[in-house]
Amino acid sequence: MKNLILSIFVSLALIGCSEKKATPTAAPVDVSAGKAVAERNCKGCHGLDGGGGAPGIPHLAGQRERYLLASLNEYKDGKRVHAALKEMTGNMSDAEIRSVVAYYASLPPVANAAAKDIQLSSxxxxxxxxxxxxxxxxxxxxxxxxxxxxxxxxxxxxxxxxxxxxxxxxxxxxxxxxxxxxxxxxxxxxxxxxxxxxxxxxxxxxxxxxxxxxxxxxxxxxxxxxxxxxxxxxxxxxxxxxxxxxxxxxxxxxxxxxxxxxxxxxxxxxxxxxxxxxxxxxxxIQKSQPADVVPNTVKEVVEKCNRCHDADSNPAMAVPTMNGQDRDYLVMALRAYRDGRRQSSMMHNMSFAYSNAMIEGIASWYASQPADKH
Ligand code: HEC
Ligand code: HEC
Ligand code: HEC
Ligand code: HEC
Structure with missing residues (x-):
């Protein structure tokens, strides 16, 4: 456990460094050009307001710019697997990607319309x-x-x-x-x-x-x-x-x-x-011990996650905020990390202990929260 914590801190330190080099504001970004890109390429699924249009489509509005940029580059490089996004990002210039990301990041968060129907589970x-x-x-x-x-x-x-x-x-x-x-x-x-x-x-x-x-x-x-x-x-x-x-x-x-x-x-x-x-x-007669000391409530898990994921965590990190995010999307993302279909050694370590039952509990909790303002 100590090692895990240590490796998290080391990784955090590394994120801090590498992010300084690739800052998204190297050149001025044209948000209105970004809106035009969104109109053309993204609206059908993500809406112009950046609220996920259907279950499984993530909200982009108000998401951290660094994280959105990192995600699109990962689709482009095939590190995150999604056929439509790979093709689309492959046809976009870096300037277009930067502008559309700046556009969505600049929008106010859209409340999760499904939040009231979500049943919290423990x-x-x-x-x-x-x-x-x-x-x-x-x-x-x-x-x-x-x-x-x-x-x-x-x-x-x-x-x-x-x-x-x-x-x-x-x-x-x-x-x-x-x-x-x-x-x-x-x-x-x-x-x-x-x-x-x-x-x-x-x-x-x-x-x-x-x-x-x-x-x-x-x-x-x-x-x-x-x-x-x-x-x-x-x-x-x-x-x-x-x-x-x-x-x-x-x-x-x-x-x-x-x-x-x-x-x-x-x-x-x-x-x-x-x-x-x-x-x-x-x-x-051997002395035994619990196989897993899992937190008793979803809230205890979430408190750990929020060291990186809440609105107050370091905005310079490419870590997404998740309050008010689409529930189905969060379930898919966590399962993808756990099962190794989405690359992030940090998130794999974080999620691999979790059963689908725990993942649903966590996703429901985040989806039912009011979206972060910034
Ligand atoms: C055909 C529907 C569709 C279109 C069009 C589309 N997206 Fe997506 N987008 C998705 C889906 C579905 C996901 C979740 C994929 C996954 O599981 O990784 C996603 C994920 C993303 C993510 C990752 C979000 C996160 O929280 O990790 C970003 C960023 C994104 N899209 C931006 C865009 C932009 C910008 C455009 C337009 C240039 C666009 N998308 C067009 C369906 C679409
Ligand atoms: C190569 C790995 C391996 C070795 C070596 C091994 N086991 Fe197992 N053992 C398992 C697995 C996996 C199971 C569960 C299998 C199942 O689902 O029936 C199991 C099940 C058992 C169970 C049933 C436990 C229960 O809760 O029902 C007993 C008892 C057991 N093993 C005893 C032993 C003993 C005694 C030895 C040495 C002489 C031994 N095993 C060697 C892998 C191993
Ligand atoms: C009427 C008594 C009884 C009840 C009630 C009962 N069990 Fe069992 N259970 C047993 C017995 C006896 C065994 C051992 C059977 C064998 O030898 O394979 C067993 C075995 C098991 C095993 C296998 C453990 C191992 O080490 O391989 C599991 C798991 C289990 N039970 C779970 C449950 C759960 C969960 C419940 C409640 C929903 C439950 N049982 C209710 C009597 C019961
Ligand atoms: C040490 C920091 C850290 C901690 C603690 C952490 N995460 Fe993450 N999380 C990240 C980073 C970095 C990413 C972006 C990884 C990537 O690019 O795929 C991420 C991405 C995610 C995503 C993808 C969101 C999206 O929009 O695609 C989910 C879901 C997630 N984390 C859930 C959790 C949960 C649940 C916990 C607690 C069990 C947790 N995280 C703990 C750093 C962290």
């Missing part, structure tokens, strides 16, 4: 509400006290969603879980997973079977995937630390028989029943 709180149904088996906050029923607290969010889907598809057989949540929206599964991932797993006492001391050396080749002492740092690989020992034992046996998987069987095949008991005992 994925963590909604996940917590959904989890009430699971508590009688999986325990309060996901800490199971029932042998054979797994703890969900602290589990990797991505893995939890996959696990639930595997029960639905019949890749994992458990009558109870096969019908549980069947027909749920994927976003709801993500909310549940988000909630559980950030709960703290309880410390367990040694189980009635198995020898943890003998188990440890047998886990030598498990740690490469499941993490040191069974605390996974990979979203698709479950943590084993602090898990119920009976459940762990059942899971290993299931891989030998019926549980579908891409390759776990290979690592289990050579283990005797005694080995598996020892391994289960070892992992169950």
């Amino acid at each position: 994925p963590y709180q909604e996940g917590k509400a959904l989890a009430v149904r699971c508590a009688k088996c999986h325990g309060e906050d996901g800490n199971s006290k029932t042998p054979g029923t797994p703890t969900l607290a602290g589990q990797q969010a991505h893995y939890l969603v996959t696990a639930i889907e595997e029960y639905h598809q019949g890749d994992r057989k458990a009558a109870i879980m096969g019908s549980m949540l069947r027909g749920s929206k994927r976003l709801d599964l993500e909310k549940l997973a988000l909630y559980y991932a950030s709960q703290t797993p309880a410390q367990r006492a040694a189980p009635a079977f198995g020898d943890p001391v003998a188990g440890e050396p047998a886990t030598a080749m498990c740690g490469g995937c499941h993490g040191a002492h069974g605390i996974s740092i990979d979203g698709a690989t479950p943590s084993l630390a602090g898990q119920d020992a009976t459940y762990l034992l059942n899971a290993m046996k299931a891989y030998k028989k019926s549980r579908q998987n891409w390759g776990m069987q290979r690592y289990i095949a050579g283990l005797s029943d005694k080995d598996m008991e020892n391994i289960a005992a070892y992992y169950s």
Whole structure:
């Protein structure tokens, strides 16, 4: 985490420097010429007032000039992928681009007409509400006290969603879980997973079977995937630390028989029943931790984002303001950063931890805010 913060500051410093060289005001810019360009090339989608004309089209009015200029150049260079914009910017001179950007930046922000219809969501709180149904088996906050029923607290969010889907598809057989949540929206599964991932797993006492001391050396080749002492740092690989020992034992046996998987069987095949008991005992008493400490509310996330994105942040930076921006556009932009379709190492780092559920929550929040004036 320290490294991430450090790298953000370093990047910020770098932005500060490089921007000084390429200032957009090197030559006087003709705003009225920019209006003519907008009339000819942009009006159909962005309107002459710069308010997004349809869902998915970003507002440009009042956006920072540096950011608009940087964006258009990125479309031109193919760093941001959009066929129509690439072709259009390819046919425009630098002067035309600079003037149309100055025109849109000079306009007052246009209120987001859809803002009143936007439902704010709080994925963590909604996940917590959904989890009430699971508590009688999986325990309060996901800490199971029932042998054979797994703890969900602290589990990797991505893995939890996959696990639930595997029960639905019949890749994992458990009558109870096969019908549980069947027909749920994927976003709801993500909310549940988000909630559980950030709960703290309880410390367990040694189980009635198995020898943890003998188990440890047998886990030598498990740690490469499941993490040191069974605390996974990979979203698709479950943590084993602090898990119920009976459940762990059942899971290993299931891989030998019926549980579908891409390759776990290979690592289990050579283990005797005694080995598996020892391994289960070892992992169950390891101290675990939450997989993800996600902020509990969208507002807490947004406070972090606003260190760069709010109206008061340094206007010399090519960082867009987002209050009142089109919701669908923000969802697409964040998914594009996360999934690597839009280049910005800074924003990729910032968004890659987020599920679609969190992204929708963040986008809705920004879209519902009054647009910044400057
Ligand atoms: C065919 C419709 C269309 C036309 C015409 C069009 N745009 Fe866009 N514009 C879009 C869409 C859709 C996006 C979002 C693309 C994406 O996801 O990157 C966009 C994105 C942008 C962005 C990036 C905004 C941001 O917040 O990152 C800028 C700047 C922009 N357009 C400027 C212009 C200008 C200037 C013109 C005229 C010269 C223009 N566009 C013409 C549809 C259009
Ligand atoms: C009636 C008891 C019961 C209820 C209620 C229940 N579960 Fe389960 N769940 C189980 C049992 C038992 C297993 C272990 C099945 C197996 O061995 O594969 C399990 C397994 C799981 C797993 C797999 C965990 C792993 O480490 O692979 C997930 C995820 C899960 N449940 C999520 C949920 C969620 C979310 C809810 C609430 C919507 C829920 N369960 C409700 C009993 C229950
Ligand atoms: C190459 C990576 C890799 C190695 C090595 C590996 N695992 Fe796994 N393990 C996984 C993945 C991925 C899953 C989830 C697969 C699935 O969806 O069924 C998993 C699942 C499991 C589960 C089920 C957990 C649950 O919550 O249901 C257990 C138990 C387990 N592994 C034990 C072990 C043990 C013990 C070893 C070493 C002997 C081991 N694994 C080695 C990747 C690995
Ligand atoms: C350290 C500064 C910084 C922080 C913190 C930051 N961003 Fe960004 N953000 C940027 C920069 C720089 C860009 C422009 C990148 C580019 O050119 O694509 C950007 C672009 C974006 C865009 C694209 C907007 C548009 O109009 O196309 C979205 C959406 C976004 N950020 C959301 C977020 C969210 C959500 C957070 C918090 C989780 C966040 N940002 C935190 C610097 C930051």
